[in-house]
Amino acid sequence: MNIHEYQAKELFRKYGVPTPRGHIAFTPDEAVRAAQELGGSLWVVKAQIHAGGRGLGGGVKLAKSTAEVKELAKEIIGMNLVTHQTGPEGKLVQKVYVEEGADIQREYYLGMVLDRASEMPVMMASTEGGMEIEEVAAHHPEKIVKIAIDPLIGFQGFHGRVLAFGLGLEKDEAINFIKFASALYTVYMENDAEMIEINPLIMTGKGEFLALDAKMGFDNNALYRQSKIAEMRDLSEEEPTEIEAGKYGLSYIKLDGNVGCMVNGAGLAMGTMDTINYEGGQPANFLDVGGTANAETVAKGFEIILADPNVKAIFVNIFGGIVRCDRVANGILEAAKITKVDVPVIVRLDGTNAKEAKEILDNAGISNIIAATDLADGAKKAVAAAKGAN
Amino acid sequence: MSILVNKDTKVIVQGFTGKEGTFHAEQCLAYGTKIVGGVTPGKGGQQHLGKPVYNTVKEAVADTGATVSMIFVPPAFVADAVMEAAESGITLAVIITEGAPVKDMMYAKAYAQKRGTMTIGPNCPGIITAEECKIGIMPGFIFKKGNVGLISKSGTLTYESANQVVKEGFGITTAVGIGGDPIIGLSYKQLLPMFENDPETKAIVMIGEIGGTLEIEAAEYIKEHVTKPVVAFIAGQTAPKGKRMGHAGAIISGGSGTAQEKMEALQAAGVKVVVSPADIGKAVAEVMKK
Numbered sequence: 010m011n012i013h014e015y016q017a018k019e020l021f022r023k024y025g026v027p028t029p030r031g032h033i034a035f036t037p038d039e040a041v042r043a044a045q046e047l048g049g050s051l052w053v054v055k056a057q058i059h060a061g062g063r064g065l066g067g068g069v070k071l072a073k074s075t076a077e078v079k080e081l082a083k084e085i086i087g088m089n090l091v092t093h094q095t096g097p098e099g100k101l102v103q104k105v106y107v108e109e110g111a112d113i114q115r116e117y118y119l120g121m122v123l124d125r126a127s128e129m130p131v132m133m134a135s136t137e138g139g140m141e142i143e144e145v146a147a148h149h150p151e152k153i154v155k156i157a158i159d160p161l162i163g164f165q166g167f168h169g170r171v172l173a174f175g176l177g178l179e180k181d182e183a184i185n186f187i188k189f190a191s192a193l194y195t196v197y198m199e200n201d202a203e204m205i206e207i208n209p210l211i212m213t214g215k216g217e218f219l220a221l222d223a224k225m226g227f228d229n230n231a232l233y234r235q236s237k238i239a240e241m242r243d244l245s246e247e248e249p250t251e252i253e254a255g256k257y258g259l260s261y262i263k264l265d266g267n268v269g270c271m272v273n274g275a276g277l278a279m280g281t282m283d284t285i286n287y288e289g290g291q292p293a294n295f296l297d298v299g300g301t302a303n304a305e306t307v308a309k310g311f312e313i314i315l316a317d318p319n320v321k322a323i324f325v326n327i328f329g330g331i332v333r334c335d336r337v338a339n340g341i342l343e344a345a346k347i348t349k350v351d352v353p354v355i356v357r358l359d360g361t362n363a364k365e366a367k368e369i370l371d372n373a374g375i376s377n378i379i380a381a382t383d384l385a386d387g388a389k390k391a392v393a394a395a396k397g398a399n
Numbered sequence: 400m401s402i403l404v405n406k407d408t409k410v411i412v413q414g415f416t417g418k419e420g421t422f423h424a425e426q427c428l429a430y431g432t433k434i435v436g437g438v439t440p441g442k443g444g445q446q447h448l449g450k451p452v453y454n455t456v457k458e459a460v461a462d463t464g465a466t467v468s469m470i471f472v473p474p475a476f477v478a479d480a481v482m483e484a485a486e487s488g489i490t491l492a493v494i495i496t497e498g499a500p501v502k503d504m505m506y507a508k509a510y511a512q513k514r515g516t517m518t519i520g521p522n523c524p525g526i527i528t529a530e531e532c533k534i535g536i537m538p539g540f541i542f543k544k545g546n547v548g549l550i551s552k553s554g555t556l557t558y559e560s561a562n563q564v565v566k567e568g569f570g571i572t573t574a575v576g577i578g579g580d581p582i583i584g585l586s587y588k589q590l591l592p593m594f595e596n597d598p599e600t601k602a603i604v605m606i607g608e609i610g611g612t613l614e615i616e617a618a619e620y621i622k623e624h625v626t627k628p629v630v631a632f633i634a635g636q637t638a639p640k641g642k643r644m645g646h647a648g649a650i651i652s653g654g655s656g657t658a659q660e661k662m663e664a665l666q667a668a669g670v671k672v673v674v675s676p677a678d679i680g681k682a683v684a685e686v687m688k689k
């Protein structure tokens with residue numbers, strides 16, 4: 010789960026990670042009040058969406074008067090912001106963060122993420138602040154300083170020194186940086202974060218460090234014990250169909266093709282997409298129905314897949330382990346009654362009670378349900394059916 | 400022969416009397432697994448499925464001589480259960496539970512390693528030595544005895560692959576579902592040498608996924624140390640970047656961890672890489688007949 014910049018900064022301040030002061034605003038008038046409360050003569054109006062590249066897309070602007078704050082807020086709230094991370098359809102901006110202007114001396118990058126190789130969180134810093142870190146990693150890997158932090162010892166001074174001196178900081182600057190990094194480590198660990206990115210991290214004229222931007226993602230498995238973080242979830246930032254699927258224990262991701270897929274297990278679901286692709290088709294989605302494929306979840310799955318107008322055929326691929334295939338077959342028949350399925354449905358059921366399942370489907374005599382013998386056969390039939398419909 | 404577990408392996412179940420624990424322990428017993436008892440704090444002294452229940456792993460180990468634990472406790476208690484197993488002399492903890500926080504697994508695995516305890520999972524189907532010992536939730540009947548070792552991040556793809564191997568007239572020595580979470584226990588790199596050293600295993604199937612670098616490490620290891628033929632499939636060739644495909648670990652971030660780079664690395668290491676998972680069985684037949 011991801012949160013907004015303003016929420017991440019609130020969390021930072023709680024742990025003593027310095028950020029510029031700022032307030033969230035849902036209307037231009039609120040933005041003006043925010044600017045007045047902050048005082049000063051320079052403000053930044055920042056679109057709050059869950060995507061990077063907001064500045065380039067026109068979602069981050071400087072204001073030199075409260076009148077300008079109002080104008081910019083008017084412009085940004087309600088705009089459809091397109092960045093390299095939103096996709097071409099963009100995202101509707103519903104709120105802006107009004108922040109005091111900062112005295113930027115230098116810009117850095119600071120991030121934290123789980124390093125799966127060392128199985129520890131790793132902190133990464135770079136002098137190339139403001140740049141995409143993936144770009145820096147690809148072209149100037151020497152400009153990134155990294156250190157894995159063993160959680161059994163926590164953040165020590167030496168971790169900070171490796172990073173600070175790696176960035177070429179002077180002694181007093183280094184002391185400020187290490188304090189910042191140490192507090193950031195605590196934010197990461199105590200909140201079950203899986204990612205923090207501060208880009209840019211700035212050093213002011215006084216040699217102090219401030220998080221000018223903040224992105225944070227959290228481990229969904231830990232949200233049960235992070236109720237304050239869970240409350241920050243902004244459903245308007247997520248795909249409505251994915252949220253709906255989640256309510257039924259289904260994991261759904263929309264893709265661009267025309268062959269819908271319904272599969273049990275994440276690996277087999279990906280494998281099914283790959284097989285469709287291999288047979289010359291394009292998968293319309295990823296859908297994992299999980300360990301219990303019953304009539305209700307199958308019906309919901311059909312409904313979600315068919316909400317996508319591109320879908321011309323559906324491939325149901327279930328490998329019954331603990332789940333019995335005959336039950337799934339009955340589930341499919343029932344689901345076909347609940348949800349109007351008007352595209353060919355190719356069904357491959359293998360594993361426990363597969364024979365009985367095939368009989369059930371054959372005897373049902375529903376013309377648009379086509380039985381498949383194995384994975385390749387099912388994928389071929391589904392791709393052919395989708396092509397035939399065009 | 401086989402790897403890690405066989406018909407003599409003594410197994411306890413942590414979370415024995417819960418719904419999941421009960422159902423799957425029953426299935427494992429029916430398969431022939433030597434489940435010698437279980438642990439449910441507060442229910443010590445009772446009998447469950449005809450086996451003794453203990454309050455602590457320590458007591459269970461002392462009383463039964465178990466060396467392997469199958470863990471079914473709820474996600475919030477997984478780390479505690481793994482550490483207790485490690486503390487009590489269990490040599491292999493198989494963690495079936497799905498949904499354990501990553502931070503917990505980070506601590507639990509580090510501690511288990513310190514105590515010399517191997518772990519499998521979490522969020523995995525478990526481990527099975529065909530027709531001898533099933534420790535997990537896989538449908539046992541698919542796994543006919545044979546000479547193919549199987550390592551897989553994905554549960555249902557393990558079943559799919561084993562089924563294809565069997566349909567081609569071959570069988571399985573041991574199949575290990577290692578799980579697809581960001582932090583997992585035994586991985587390809589630790590399991591490959593076990594299969595390499597197992598005289599019964601003649602070929603190895605490895606099923607990977609997008610995300611992380613375990614398959615790349617495996618490729619490097621295979622190149623240097625594995626003489627037996629390896630067949631591999633990497634799921635998620637068609638997965639878009641930045642989208643999490645069900646498993647918490649199955650995500651392509653920053654352009655790395657793609658199926659493409661893993662497939663290339665494996666191919667370069669001499670592995671027979673199949674593009675479609677429907678061809679796993681055929682590929683195994685090819686390398687076995689050589």
